[in-house]
Amino acid sequence: xxxxxxxxxxxxxxxxxxxxxxxxxxxxxxxxxxxxxxxxxxxxxxxxxxxxxxxxxxxxxxxxxxxxxxxxxxxxxxxxxxxxxxxxxxxxxxxxxxxxxxxxxxxxxxxxxxxxxxxxxxxxxxxxxxxxxxxxxxxxxxxxxxxxxxxxxxxxxxxxxxxxxxxxxxxxxxxxxxxxxxxxxxxxxxxxxxxxxxxxxxxxxxxxxxxxxxxxxxxxxxxxxxxxxxxxxxxxxxxxxxxxxxxxxxxxxxxxxxxxxxxxxxxxxxxxxxxxxxxxxxxxxxxxxxxxxxxxxxxxxxxxxxxxxxxxxxxxxxxxxxxxxxxxxxxxxxxxxxxxxxxxxxxxxxxxxxxxxxxxxxxxxxxxxxxxxxxxxxxxxxxxxxxxxxxxxxxxxxxxxxxxxxxxxxxxxxxxxxxxxxxxxxxxxxxxxxxxxxxxxxxxxxxxxxxxxx
Amino acid sequence: xxxxxxxxxxxxxxxxxxxxxxxxxxxxxxxxxxxxxxxxxxxxxxxxxxxxxxxxxxxxxxxxxxxxxxxxxxxxxxxxxxxxxxxxxxxxxxxxxxxxxxxxxxxxxxxxxxxxxxxxxxxxxxxxxxxxxxxxxxxxxxxxxxxxxxxxxxxxxxxxxxxxxxxxxxxxxxxxxxxxxxxxxxxxxxxxxxxxxxxxxxxxxxxxxxxxxxxxxxxxxxxxxxxxxxxxxxxxxxxxxxxxxxxxxxxxxxxxxxxxxxxxxxxxxxxxxxxxxxxxxxxxxxxxxxxxxxxxxxxxxxxxxxxxxxxxxxxxxxxxxxxxxxxxxxxxxxxxxxxxxxxxxxxxxxxxxxxxxxxxxxxxxxxxxxxxxxxxxxxxxxxxxxxxxxxxxxxxxxxxxxxxxxxxxxxxxxxxxxxxxxxxxxxxxxxxxxxxxxxxxxxxxxxxxxxxxx
Numbered sequence: 001x002x003x004x005x006x007x008x009x010x011x012x013x014x015x016x017x018x019x020x021x022x023x024x025x026x027x028x029x030x031x032x033x034x035x036x037x038x039x040x041x042x043x044x045x046x047x048x049x050x051x052x053x054x055x056x057x058x059x060x061x062x063x064x065x066x067x068x069x070x071x072x073x074x075x076x077x078x079x080x081x082x083x084x085x086x087x088x089x090x091x092x093x094x095x096x097x098x099x100x101x102x103x104x105x106x107x108x109x110x111x112x113x114x115x116x117x118x119x120x121x122x123x124x125x126x127x128x129x130x131x132x133x134x135x136x137x138x139x140x141x142x143x144x145x146x147x148x149x150x151x152x153x154x155x156x157x158x159x160x161x162x163x164x165x166x167x168x169x170x171x172x173x174x175x176x177x178x179x180x181x182x183x184x185x186x187x188x189x190x191x192x193x194x195x196x197x198x199x200x201x202x203x204x205x206x207x208x209x210x211x212x213x214x215x216x217x218x219x220x221x222x223x224x225x226x227x228x229x230x231x232x233x234x235x236x237x238x239x240x241x242x243x244x245x246x247x248x249x250x251x252x253x254x255x256x257x258x259x260x261x262x263x264x265x266x267x268x269x270x271x272x273x274x275x276x277x278x279x280x281x282x283x284x285x286x287x288x289x290x291x292x293x294x295x296x297x298x299x300x301x302x303x304x305x306x307x308x309x310x311x312x313x314x315x316x317x318x319x320x321x322x323x324x325x326x327x328x329x330x331x332x333x334x335x336x337x338x339x340x341x342x343x344x345x346x347x348x349x350x351x352x353x354x355x356x357x358x359x360x361x362x363x364x365x366x367x368x369x370x371x372x373x374x375x376x377x378x379x380x381x382x383x384x385x386x387x388x389x390x391x392x393x394x395x396x397x398x399x400x401x402x403x404x405x406x407x408x409x410x411x412x413x414x415x416x417x418x419x420x421x422x423x424x425x426x427x428x429x430x431x432x433x434x435x436x437x438x439x440x441x442x443x444x445x446x447x448x449x450x451x452x453x454x
Numbered sequence: 455x456x457x458x459x460x461x462x463x464x465x466x467x468x469x470x471x472x473x474x475x476x477x478x479x480x481x482x483x484x485x486x487x488x489x490x491x492x493x494x495x496x497x498x499x500x501x502x503x504x505x506x507x508x509x510x511x512x513x514x515x516x517x518x519x520x521x522x523x524x525x526x527x528x529x530x531x532x533x534x535x536x537x538x539x540x541x542x543x544x545x546x547x548x549x550x551x552x553x554x555x556x557x558x559x560x561x562x563x564x565x566x567x568x569x570x571x572x573x574x575x576x577x578x579x580x581x582x583x584x585x586x587x588x589x590x591x592x593x594x595x596x597x598x599x600x601x602x603x604x605x606x607x608x609x610x611x612x613x614x615x616x617x618x619x620x621x622x623x624x625x626x627x628x629x630x631x632x633x634x635x636x637x638x639x640x641x642x643x644x645x646x647x648x649x650x651x652x653x654x655x656x657x658x659x660x661x662x663x664x665x666x667x668x669x670x671x672x673x674x675x676x677x678x679x680x681x682x683x684x685x686x687x688x689x690x691x692x693x694x695x696x697x698x699x700x701x702x703x704x705x706x707x708x709x710x711x712x713x714x715x716x717x718x719x720x721x722x723x724x725x726x727x728x729x730x731x732x733x734x735x736x737x738x739x740x741x742x743x744x745x746x747x748x749x750x751x752x753x754x755x756x757x758x759x760x761x762x763x764x765x766x767x768x769x770x771x772x773x774x775x776x777x778x779x780x781x782x783x784x785x786x787x788x789x790x791x792x793x794x795x796x797x798x799x800x801x802x803x804x805x806x807x808x809x810x811x812x813x814x815x816x817x818x819x820x821x822x823x824x825x826x827x828x829x830x831x832x833x834x835x836x837x838x839x840x841x842x843x844x845x846x847x848x849x850x851x852x853x854x855x856x857x858x859x860x861x862x863x864x865x866x867x868x869x870x871x872x873x874x875x876x877x878x879x880x881x882x883x884x885x886x887x888x889x890x891x892x893x894x895x896x897x898x899x900x901x902x903x904x905x906x907x908x
Contacts, residue, residue, distance in 0.1 A: 063622060063893045080534035082890035087618075089666040090891065099668040102622040102893075119626045153892060164541075168517060168556040172573045212543040214553040436536035437544065438607060439517045439556075 030054040030097075031359060034115050034122050036105050036292070037130035038065045038088040041324030041344035045128050048352020050095050052359065057122055059115070061104040063087055066153055069341060069408065072193065074156035075282075076200035077164065077208075077437045081153045105131075108295040110317060126319050126355050129292040129306065130348065133325035133339060136288035136303070143264035147283035150193060159282060161439045163201065166280050167209060168439070170216045181277035183221045186269050188261050189285030190227025191234070192377040195244055197282055198225040199380040202251040208437075223253045224278070226271055228260045228285070233385065235338065236375050240385040243396045247379045261285070287339060292326050301328040310367030312351055321354075323347035329368070337370045341411070346370060376404050484508040484551075485813055488569050488576050490559050490746070491584035492519050492542040495778030495798035499582050502806020504549050506813065511576055513569070515558040517541055520607055523795060523862065526647065528610035529736075530654035531618065531662075531891045535607045559585075562749040564771060580773050580809050583746040583760065584802065587779035587793060590742035590757070597718035601737035604647060613736060615893045617655065620734050621663060622893075624670045631731070637675040638732035640723050642715050643739030644681025645688070646831035649698055651736055652679040653834040656705040662891075677707045678732075680725055682714045682739070687839065689792065690829050694839040697850045701833045715739070741793060746780050755782040764821030766805055775808075777801035783822070791824045795865070800824060830858050 031054045035042045038060035046058055064085040073079045089100040103117035108127065115122040135149025148159050163185070170182040185201050187194045202223050209218035225232070225248065231241040232248075232255065245255050256271065263270035268278035289304035298306045298314050305328035306314055312327060314320040324344030329337050337343050350368045357365060374388040384400035387393075395403050485508045489496045492514035500512055521538040528535055543554040557571035562581065569576040589603025602613050617639070624636040639655050641648045655677050663672035679686070679702065685695040686702075686709065699709050710725065717724035722732035743758035752760045752768050759782035760768055766781060768774040778798030783791050791797050804822045811819060828842040838854035841847075849857050 063618060063891070077536075080536045080890070081892050082531075082534045085892055087666065087891045093665045096668075100666075101626060102619075103626065119623075164517060165556075169573075172555060172557065211547045212541065212554075214550075436534070437517070437541045438535050438539055 031125040033126045034124040035128045039132050040341045041130035041348040044345045044348025045352040046098050048349045056098040059101045059103050063102045071150050071156045072196045072200055075159040076204055077160050080436045085153050110296055129322045129326050130324050131290035131292045131326050133287040133289045135283050136286040146264045147281040149283045162280050164439050171213050182279045184278035186224045186278045186281045188226050188283050190232040193284035195377050198253045202253050203380050225253055226256045226259050230258050236387050244385050289326050311364055312368050321351045331370045342373055378404055485579040487580045488578040489582045493586050494795045495584035495802040498799045498802025499806040500552050502803045510552040513555045513557050517556045525604050525610045526650045526654055529613040530658055531614050534890045539607050564750055583776045583780050584778050585744035585746045585780050587741040587743045589737055590740040600718045601735040603737045616734050618893050625667050635731035636733045640678045640732045640735045642680050642737050644686040647738035649831050652707045656707050657834050679707055680710045680713050684712050690841050698839050701837055743780050765818055766822050775805045785824045796827055832858055
């Protein structure tokens with residue numbers, strides 16, 4: 001079936017443009033599936049619908065899929081953006097029933113079943129909302145300017161630029177207090193993102209930079225990891241939280257648990273009333289879903305996630321689904337399904353299969369069940385904490401890191417379908433060169449900060 | 455001598471910050487050399503002064519040295535910025551008599567011998583201006599908005615974004631004329647930059663993208679290379695110009711020689727009175743030196759380059775030198791020294807040695823003599839034209855490309871001092887994956903263009 005379809009769509013080289021257009025036209029009478037978002041969830045839906053005589057459109061405002069679990073490595077100059085992000089249309093190039101569009105969705109007309117974008121309108125029979133989440137400042141949106149979140153490639157290069165600029169400016173100032181503020185890095189939120197960022201920044205300061213400066217000692221940098229709850233990595237077993245805390249402290253990170261950030265401004269952060277001067281603040285504390293719930297007028301939880309039915313459809317709309325970070329749903333034990341890549345993939349494949357089955361006249365399958373495979377977080381380059389569901393196995397340190405690497409290689413091959421590419425990529429990451437130390441900030445950011453230090 | 459110096463400067467791990475500062479203080483009584491610019495010229499000056507008991511400051515407004523001959527590969531998504539750019543302080547980390555500062559030079563006070571920057575002031579005994587050149591629009595600065603030049607990493611990622619967006623937007627529009635304009639790429643200037651960009655864009659359209667789109671055929675893109683003079687690559691022998699033209703035409707590039715661009719605007723370009731609608735215009739036609747001549751009030755040629763003495767010093771200022779693209783000087787046969795990397799390196803080493811000799815009480819050496827080693831330009835991935843001075847040897851096609859590769863590997867090892875790194879880099883380049891297809895433009899650029907196509 002699939003091979004047949006493939007033959008149908010392959011266009012011989014030298015075909016004229018008009019001819020080609022007709023040939024690659026989607027099944028005009030096929031059902032129209034619109035997928036909004038090219039993350040782990042959206043891609044999985046498309047994959048699950050591979051080979052069917054339907055007309056799939058995947059729309060994303062970016063041209064690339066970003067491998068978010070490794071964003072912190074872009075933010076700390078380990079790898080380049082292109083090492084962890086790939087054009088969505090490149091990933092789906094062989095799946096000829098999908099068309100990829102780069103456009104910003106502005107709304108959904110559920111009555112006429114049409115997705116509106118800033119350029120084209122897309123009619124649908126099925127709509128899958130896989131639009132992800134962004135960082136949330138718990139109602140303090142004014143903190144966004146000072147505390148950078150880490151959700152996109154642009155966020156990551158922004159953090160990378162600020163981080164490197166802080167050291168550059170510290171080398172220029174003579175005032176000791178200013179220098180101390182420039183060399184203070186605050187990470188808010190002790191989840192995996194916060195732990196990974198703190199470890200990676202510590203390694204930049206301890207290993208990557210020391211010989212590069214003359215006046216400052218990058219090793220004197222203060223790195224503060226601030227968590228409001230009683231321990232780091234709350235989703236992990238307690239002993240792994242302790243392990244992470246100890247490992248980070250050995251690396252020179254100051255871990256502050258049960259500490260609440262009450263303010264962020266140009267000078268730094270306020271923690272439980274105490275001011276900490278810091279030029280660089282990174283936000284890993286909260287997320288909020290995209291406005292997808294508003295587009296369709298659906299009920300949502302406080303984090304903006306659509307409250308979906310057991311089959312991930314939106315109440316009252318059998319033809320609309322929300323998946324990944326866009327969906328609020330509970331797991332088997334009544335705990336919320338976490339906003340991580342494996343959950344998004346599982347939901348994506350489930351919805352893809354559901355649509356395929358329904359198109360083949362089969363009834364809707366059993367409710368979606370989330371299988372939690374485990375939790376993992378790296379601490380620096382060669383250590384990690386891993387908790388597997390399997391027999392409640394936990395791994396720490398080097399063995400944890402080894403597992404983390406293998407899991408990510410496996411995951412990556414899933415996306416890129418190429419072992420060779422995965423190897424070359426993994427080589428780049430694990431030689432742990434800090435090769436990507438490029439400051440490429442917009443001029444106004446650079447100048448404004450520059451002016452501060454004079 | 456050098457080993458002794460090294461010992462003097464090495465700081466044991468665990469030294470306190472204050473102690474460390476004192477230890478790495480530059481020879482306070484040593485002569486002060488300020489180098490402005492971390493390009494090929496500036497780095498060569500620093501290298502030539504290695505090991506001397508002097509106080510060198512290299513100041514650049516960027517934190518990175520950019521390997522400009524390969525910028526076109528960033529612009530066409532072959533490699534990432536970090537593959538061809540490295541932190542200047544990383545390159546010079548072992549040379550302990552150099553301090554690197556990231557700051558923007560705003561002027562020079564020749565009376566008090568001080569360089570002013572936007573943050574610190576730098577007194578000097580010797581000043582070397584190695585500030586390079588930027589693109590020039592022959593008095594039509596208003597063209598800059600529409601015709602992007604290619605001199606910095608930021609320029610290259612801007613071109614990459616526009617190039618990829620043009621294909622994305624072409625996939626979205628239904629109007630045939632608009633689509634044709636979106637798929638028309640104009641390169642102004644038939645020198646090495648123009649030839650390399652035209653070849654690389656042709657390969658993107660012919661090989662990298664065709665299977666990724668459904669509605670458009672990227673192979674139908676029009677690529678126009680426009681040169682005002684009678685032939686491409688005017689600095690090469692005529693038969694190589696012909697070879698380049700033929701090779702490009704076989705790749706589908708339209709080469710227009712003896713054609714003058716008389717206007718650039720949002721709609722495209724005007725060539726000898728005829729309008730050509732094009733959404734992407736790349737400027738490789740002219741360069742102008744940085745404002746260094748104005749800083750010191752020196753006489754300069756129409757391209758802004760300082761007219762220097764035979765020893766590259768500035769007339770009336772034995773202690774100020776201009777090198778690379780900042781200097782206007784004639785070669786042995788009376789022809790101007792070209793603005794290429796080998797020339798900048800030769801001048802840099804010459805001036806570095808001159809300063810070192812003078813500090814050792816020796817008289818100034820013989821005038822600078824430029825040794826032209828040859829010219830080379832790639833055409834696509836596996837072809838190049840090469841003209842060597844040696845016996846007037848020329849190479850074309852695959853052998854030319856092989857020579858080009860070896861020359862660049864050699865050059866690169868010179869900068870990075872690491873064979874292993876060079877190999878991993880070369881691997882990335884020559885697997886010629888178009889891995890770096892990330893659109894990362896500021897929002898206003900994206901939206902503005904987006905709006906155009908609706």
